Amino acid sequence: MIEDGGSVSDLKPVVGLDDVFGIRAKKMRQLQALLFQLFDEHGYQEVIPPLVERPESLMAGAGRFLSDQTLVFPDPAGAGLLAIRPDMTPQIARIAATRMQQEACLKLCYSGPVLQSRPHGHMDSRQQWQMGVEALGLSSDQADFEVIYLAALCMQQAGLQSPLLQIGHIGLLHALVEPTHIEDIADLLMRRSPDDFNSYCATHNLPENRRILLLDMIMGVADQTWLRKYQHTVNGDFAKASGDLIQLYDALNARLEGSVKILLDAALMPRFLYHSGVIFAGYAYGSAEVILHGGRYDDMMSAHGRSMAATGFSFDLWRWLDVQ
Amino acid sequence: MSTNSNDVLTIALSKGRILEETLPLLEHADILPVEDVFTTRKLMVDGPEGIRFLIIRAADVCTYVERGAADMGIVGRDLLLEWRPQVFEPLDLKIGACRLCVAGPEASVAQGKPEAGSRVRIATKYDYLAKQYYMKQSVQADIIHLYGSMELAPLVGMADRIFDVVSTGGTLRANGLVEEESLYEITSRLIVNPVSFAMKKGLIQPMIEHLREAVALRVAAEEK
Numbered sequence: 057m058i059e060d061g062g063s064v065s066d067l068k069p070v071v072g073l074d075d076v077f078g079i080r081a082k083k084m085r086q087l088q089a090l091l092f093q094l095f096d097e098h099g100y101q102e103v104i105p106p107l108v109e110r111p112e113s114l115m116a117g118a119g120r121f122l123s124d125q126t127l128v129f130p131d132p133a134g135a136g137l138l139a140i141r142p143d144m145t146p147q148i149a150r151i152a153a154t155r156m157q158q159e160a161c162l163k164l165c166y167s168g169p170v171l172q173s174r175p176h177g178h179m180d181s182r183q184q185w186q187m188g189v190e191a192l193g194l195s196s197d198q199a200d201f202e203v204i205y206l207a208a209l210c211m212q213q214a215g216l217q218s219p220l221l222q223i224g225h226i227g228l229l230h231a232l233v234e235p236t237h238i239e240d241i242a243d244l245l246m247r248r249s250p251d252d253f254n255s256y257c258a259t260h261n262l263p264e265n266r267r268i269l270l271l272d273m274i275m276g277v278a279d280q281t282w283l284r285k286y287q288h289t290v291n292g293d294f295a296k297a298s299g300d301l302i303q304l305y306d307a308l309n310a311r312l313e314g315s316v317k318i319l320l321d322a323a324l325m326p327r328f329l330y331h332s333g334v335i336f337a338g339y340a341y342g343s344a345e346v347i348l349h350g351g352r353y354d355d356m357m358s359a360h361g362r363s364m365a366a367t368g369f370s371f372d373l374w375r376w377l378d379v380q
Numbered sequence: 381m382s383t384n385s386n387d388v389l390t391i392a393l394s395k396g397r398i399l400e401e402t403l404p405l406l407e408h409a410d411i412l413p414v415e416d417v418f419t420t421r422k423l424m425v426d427g428p429e430g431i432r433f434l435i436i437r438a439a440d441v442c443t444y445v446e447r448g449a450a451d452m453g454i455v456g457r458d459l460l461l462e463w464r465p466q467v468f469e470p471l472d473l474k475i476g477a478c479r480l481c482v483a484g485p486e487a488s489v490a491q492g493k494p495e496a497g498s499r500v501r502i503a504t505k506y507d508y509l510a511k512q513y514y515m516k517q518s519v520q521a522d523i524i525h526l527y528g529s530m531e532l533a534p535l536v537g538m539a540d541r542i543f544d545v546v547s548t549g550g551t552l553r554a555n556g557l558v559e560e561e562s563l564y565e566i567t568s569r570l571i572v573n574p575v576s577f578a579m580k581k582g583l584i585q586p587m588i589e590h591l592r593e594a595v596a597l598r599v600a601a602e603e604k
Contacts (some may be wrong), residue, residue, distance in 0.1 A: 222578050248468035248572075276470065276577065276585060319578055339575050344448025345466075346575065 072182035073171075076374070084185065084373050087214060088167055091187060094213055098206055100165035100189050105147035107169075111139040113150045117359025118330040122146065125172040142172045143328065144370060145353065148190045153362035161193040167373070181374065188350070188370025192357070196365045197300060200334045200352065201307050207338060207348055207369045208308070208316040214376055216340035216347075220317040223304060223336045224324025226351070227297030228273075231290055232266045239329070241270065246325045250274050265289065278322035280305050297333075304334060330356050338371065343379040347371055389431050389583050392445060392453035393417070394438035398568050401475035402454055408594030409587060430583070442467070442571070451576035451584065457566045458545050462506045468577055470588050471570040474595055478547040480506070480564040482513070483557045485534050493560065494519045494540070503533030504543035513543070513563065531555040 069075060076084065092102070115123050125142040141147055144166055152162050167187040174182075189206060191199045204221065211219035233241045237260065244253045253274050257267055269286060272278050280302055287298040305320045312318065326335045331351040338348030350369025357366045391411075393399055399417060406412050413425040413433050425433045434450055441455040446465040458480055460469065483489070494500045496518035503524045504510045514521035524539055531551055533539035545566055546552060546559065570591060577584055 218579065220579055248470050248574075248577075249472075249569075250470065251472035251569075252469070276468075276581070276588075319581070321578070337578075339578050341579065344446070344573060344575055 074181055074183065074374075080377060083377055087373060087376060088187060090213055091210055092165070092167070094206075094209060095165040095189055098163070098189075098202075100163045103148065103151055103164045103166055104168065105141070105144065105151060105166065108138045108140055109147060109150070111137050113360075114139050114141060114143075114146045116146065117149070117353070117356030118143075118146055118328060122328055122330070125174060127171060127173045140171045142170055144168065144170060144186045144188065145190065145368065146356065148192075148368070149353070149356050149360045149366065152190075152192045152364070152366070153357060153360035157362065159193075163189070163191050163194075165189045184375075185373040186370045187373050188368055190366060190368030192366045193364045196333065196352065196354075196367070197303070199365060199367050200300075200304055203350065203367050203369060204304070204308060204334075204336055205311060207336065207350060208312055210371075211316055211338055211340065211348070216376075216379060218317070218341040220319060220339045221308075221336055221348075222319045222321050222324050222339065223301065223308070223334065224321055225297040225301045225334050226326060226329075226331045227293060227333060228301075228322050229325075231294035231297060232270055233262075237262070242325055242329060245270075245274060245323050248274055248276060248323070273323035276321070276323065280320045283320065283322055301334065326351055332356075334367070336369070338369075340379055343375065345375065347375050347379065387430060389452070389580060389587070390434060390450045391427070391431065392434045392436055392441045392450035392455075394441055394454055394456070394568070395435055396438065398438065398454065398456070398476045399435075402473070402568070405473060405475070405591055405594040405598070408597065409590035411587065411590075445571050445573050448573050448575060450573070451580060452570060452572045452587075454568055455571055456545075456568050457564065458506065460569065460571070461564060462508050464508075465571070466574065468572040468574055469569050470572055471592055471595065473568045473570055473591070474599055476566070476568040478545045478566045479562045480509070480544070480566055481546045481562045482541050482543055482560045483531075483546065483552050484541040484560055486556055486558045488534075488540065489558050489560045493517065500540045501538065502541050502543050503530045503539035505530075506543055509563075510543040531557055 111126060111128050114126055122142055126139045128137050128139045131138045148164055156162055170184050170186050172182055191203050208221055240256065244256060250271060253271060272282060283298045283302055288295050301320060305318060308318045324335060324337060327349045331353050332355040333352030335351030337346045340347060348369055348371040352367040354365055357364045393402060411427050411431055413427050415425050417425060417435055423435055425435060427433055434444060436444060438455060439459060441453040442459055442463050442465040444450040445453040445467050456476055499520040499522060501522045501524055502510050503526050505525065505527060507523050507525055510523055511521055524533065526533060530542040530544045533542060534557060535555055572584060
């Protein structure tokens with residue numbers, strides 16, 4: 057029985073923001089140390105960006121894909137607005153484009169909390185602990201391979217069961233769809249609803265050959281065999297993106313030899329639509345959600361005023377702990 | 381960690397009328413539950429080897445699938461629109477057909493839709509969709525969340541309109557209500573957890589194709 061009486065403070069925790077202590081805090085720090093060591097062995101230096109930024113810095117090149125997740129408030133110490141980071145990658149892009157201009161290639165890693173003003177799912181926390189790496193200025197094919205290989209090593213190091221990495225390429229969608237339809241089609245690809253796609257096609261005019269390819273993607277059949285078959289049937293951009301993705305798939309399989317399963321899915325969509333090339337997502341047995349996100353974001357670098365290749369990945373340490 | 385293991389496929393089915401229409405589709409795909417789901421009191425029923433079924437309330441199916449406790453589920457489109465779960469929707473099963481409507485007392489509906497800027501009281505279990513709808517109409521909606529029998533709310537003067545699913549319209553007519561606007565065609569859909577889709581693709585993809593065939597056959601038979 058619970059005894060009545062005794063006063064509990066009225067100062068309640070904020071909804072969607074957990075406190076972490078005890079065993080969970082300890083395990084989180086252990087996992088963090090393990091992964092920092094792995095990043096260090098692969099030549100990544102740590103950067104510690106501030107918790108708040110100017111909203112423009114967080115949104116440059118990411119546009120409104122991040123803006124509706126960003127909590128903005130007036131700066132009490134000066135004019136203008138400040139924002140709490142909803143994602144770490146734009147901060148790394150800013151650092152690479154401003155404070156570290158003298159270095160042509162950068163391999164950076166980070167670990168820290170981010171706050172998303174609206175959780176993705178109904179059950180999600182608004183706070184995540186993002187830990188990840190960003191590889192900037194490295195030749196893009198090689199960097200894609202190295203970063204995804206490192207993601208696979210992290211999954212093994214963290215002791216995840218049946219780890220699986222799904223790879224895709226956002227360039228395939230851009231090659232198939234006019235810019236005005238991108239967001240609608242991306243939404244249909246995220247929900248994988250062929251029925252809704254057919255209704256959409258009834259009112260929007262898509263070229264027939266592209267409609268058929270998009271339908272295959274939505275139906276979940278766009279794997280490496282499918283991509284090899286259609287690689288040269290659309291346009292140069294589609295052929296280039298397909299070629300890069302197939303090459304990456306083969307190289308990862310050759311290196312990992314099944315220790316982390318690689319699944320090519322041309323319909324894979326990124327978490328935020330700021331990506332510009334290869335994208336990937338990590339899964340493991342026991343987690344109902346994606347535990348690792350990554351991909352190329354060269355366009356965001358240009359928006360920060362420094363044109364350079366950039367790719368990386370991050371994961372939410374809280375979510376990783378839940379599947380340990 | 382969920383107890384949904386890697387070599388078992390868990391399918392969440394909605395109790396009630398939808399279940400009756402679902403079973404023939406499952407039969408075609410050779411994945412019938414081994415027990416009579418209408419008489420058993422078990423909530424988890426085995427299917428053929430490697431498959432198990434959860435027999436749960438329709439409103440809970442999204443939750444089980446989104447959290448990965450079930451890999452797949454069958455649920456009305458109304459609940460998908462209202463709750464927007466992060467799931468794949470690979471197949472419209474074309475069962476449980478109805479529509480999501482706004483309805484009100486005959487005399488009131490005859491006077492036309494609420495004017496922009498006015499305030500109306502809406503009885504519904506679709507809080508999100510009702511709010512969105514009236515926001516677009518520039519009407520301020522006072523949402524009254526009810527769990528059932530929406531038609532009663534206007535009769536006792538508690539609400540001006542109801543926002544609910546209607547199949548035959550019999551209950552509306554019996555209570556002196558008429559449809560003001562029909563907003564969405566609703567049928568039941570197969571939903572899949574995106575992580576399950578990646579992790580168990582070899583099990584899930586063929587099952588979706590079998591069910592797709594079953595739906596096509598049923599639709600063809602009805603059209604004859």
